[in-house]
Amino acid sequence: MADCCGPAFSIRLGAHRTLVISSWELVKECFTTNDRVFATRPRSLAVKLMGYDHAMLGFAPYGTYWRDMRKLVVVELLSNHRLELLRPVQEMEINLFLRDLYELWVKNGHCPVQVEMKERIGDLTMSIGVRTIAGKRYRSTEASDEELRRGQKALADFFQLVGQFMYSDSIPSLGWLDVINGKMKKTAKELDWVLGNWVNEHRHRCKRDAAKIDKAGRDFMDVLLSSLDETILPAHEIDTTIKATCLSLISGANDTTVVTLIWAISLLLNNRVALKKVQDELELHVGRSRQVDESDIPNLVYLNAVVKETLRLYPAAPLSAPREAMEDCTIGGFHVPAGTCLLVNMFMTTHESLDVKGRDFEYIPFGSGRRMCPGVSFALQVLHLALARLLHGFELGTLLDLKRLGGCQPMTAESTNGNKGFSLHKLENLEGAHQGLIDIHDRTAFLNWPQ
Numbered sequence: 059m060a061d062c063c064g065p066a067f068s069i070r071l072g073a074h075r076t077l078v079i080s081s082w083e084l085v086k087e088c089f090t091t092n093d094r095v096f097a098t099r100p101r102s103l104a105v106k107l108m109g110y111d112h113a114m115l116g117f118a119p120y121g122t123y124w125r126d127m128r129k130l131v132v133v134e135l136l137s138n139h140r141l142e143l144l145r146p147v148q149e150m151e152i153n154l155f156l157r158d159l160y161e162l163w164v165k166n167g168h169c170p171v172q173v174e175m176k177e178r179i180g181d182l183t184m185s186i187g188v189r190t191i192a193g194k195r196y197r198s199t200e201a202s203d204e205e206l207r208r209g210q211k212a213l214a215d216f217f218q219l220v221g222q223f224m225y226s227d228s229i230p231s232l233g234w235l236d237v238i239n240g241k242m243k244k245t246a247k248e249l250d251w252v253l254g255n256w257v258n259e260h261r262h263r264c265k266r267d268a269a270k271i272d273k274a275g276r277d278f279m280d281v282l283l284s285s286l287d288e289t290i291l292p293a294h295e296i297d298t299t300i301k302a303t304c305l306s307l308i309s310g311a312n313d314t315t316v317v318t319l320i321w322a323i324s325l326l327l328n329n330r331v332a333l334k335k336v337q338d339e340l341e342l343h344v345g346r347s348r349q350v351d352e353s354d355i356p357n358l359v360y361l362n363a364v365v366k367e368t369l370r371l372y373p374a375a376p377l378s379a380p381r382e383a384m385e386d387c388t389i390g391g392f393h394v395p396a397g398t399c400l401l402v403n404m405f406m407t408t409h410e411s412l413d414v415k416g417r418d419f420e421y422i423p424f425g426s427g428r429r430m431c432p433g434v435s436f437a438l439q440v441l442h443l444a445l446a447r448l449l450h451g452f453e454l455g456t457l458l459d460l461k462r463l464g465g466c467q468p469m470t471a472e473s474t475n476g477n478k479g480f481s482l483h484k485l486e487n488l489e490g491a492h493q494g495l496i497d498i499h500d501r502t503a504f505l506n507w508p509q
């Protein structure tokens with residue numbers, strides 16, 4: 059539409075006027091001169107029902123609550139210092155993910171094995187998220203206890219439901235058509251039960267072992283509890299704030315990281331020259347005698363470029379996260395009334411020599427301005443390390459390669475349906491766009507242990 063309507067056009071989504079912008083000059087105008095005007099998010103029924111009535115950081119209206127929580131998250135939870143402390147957790151989860159893949163290969167008689175990568179990577183990012191936030195194990199292979207199973211199901215339902223179209227968000231009088239209300243309320247109850255258990259456990263542990271928990275061993279919930287318990291909010295409000303903030307971080311981190319990793323792998327499988335270059339670079343800088351370490355990442359220039367190019371070609375949130383104008387303003391000479399929803403077309407330009415951190419408006423996969431993604435460093439740390447270790451440890455291919463190799467009977471793998479929501483998932487129907495370069499089951503890579 060941008061091609062025929064220009065870099066700024068408005069559409070009506072039900073009762074709401076929506077402004078769509080597709081040029082970096084206008085993005086800059088929105089996130090610099092008018093950044094405060096667009097610092098809030100539109101409300102939605104799904105977030106009201108499942109997101110503690112907009113107490114989740116990512117959906118909270120602009121104001122004192124959002125400002126205080128954002129500061130706490132940026133300074134205490136996602137600071138470089140905290141990320142440094144959390145690195146062993148990320149490394150351990152990435153290694154468990156690789157170990158599981160290796161065991162599959164061994165079980166398959168040391169032959170190439172067919173793996174549903176989306177599910178595996180989903181498990182990996184969720185494990186990292188839940189471990190760093192609540193110190194809990196979250197691996198579907200270990201889903202033995204009830205809390206874990208209920209948590210997995212509730213979070214999966216949350217991700218599936220939060221992006222669903224709700225009639226009442228567009229046309230309030232059509233609320234009676236929103237038949238999935240009931241499912242949302244049920245999911246909210248389940249989520250609250252799981253998150254509530256986590257908060258209670260942490261509170262007891264804090265009281266019991268306060269002296270024993272060293273700073274390095276604290277997860278996000280410990281930090282939130284110790285920071286918020288000193289405030290003057292009543293306990294139930296503190297608990298709601300903690301649960302909502304943790305849910306916001308888990309949901310902000312999960313889908314986005316999964317889709318970026320999946321796209322990176324798919325793009326590399328579609329471009330074997332690029333794949334070979336990454337492998338050669340790993341060979342040169344890391345070699346065969348050890349694993350990739352975090353300190354190798356700055357030297358892996360080509361791998362860094364692959365991640366950047368993936369974020370440019372397939373930004374995980376292709377229309378960013380919606381904002382809403384709090385006051386009338388002017389964008390590109392057009393009058394924008396208060397209440398207008400703002401969507402930013404992220405498919406804009408090049409990444410060459412541009413920084414991802416919201417300062418170069420031609421390339422903003424993590425958004426920009428005061429509501430920009432606070433998890434950039436966390437995400438880049440996980441993306442680089444997981445991709446580097448996976449490509450260093452295994453040979454990847456498509457099912458076509460597997461057929462060509464012949465011989466071993468591949469293990470069967472399930473196919474999952476694409477997700478809804480804000481993020482750009484890779485679906486079978488995108489096949490056409492790739493002109494069949496990749497096999498129909500292209501989210502199912504095969505893995506082989508390099509000789």
Ligand code: HEM
Pocket residue numbers: 115116117118128306307308310311312314315318373374375378379380381423424425426427428429430431432433434436437
């Ligand atoms: C590839 C990974 C990721 C991508 C592409 C991504 C992208 C984004 C984008 C585009 C936004 C909206 C920004 C705006 O409105 O300008 C956002 C918001 C947000 N992201 Fe991320 N994100 C990623 C990973 C993460 C991680 C790892 C976390 C947490 C650990 C996280 C937490 C959040 C939160 C809490 C918000 C809402 C911020 C607010 O409204 O104040 N994200 N992200």
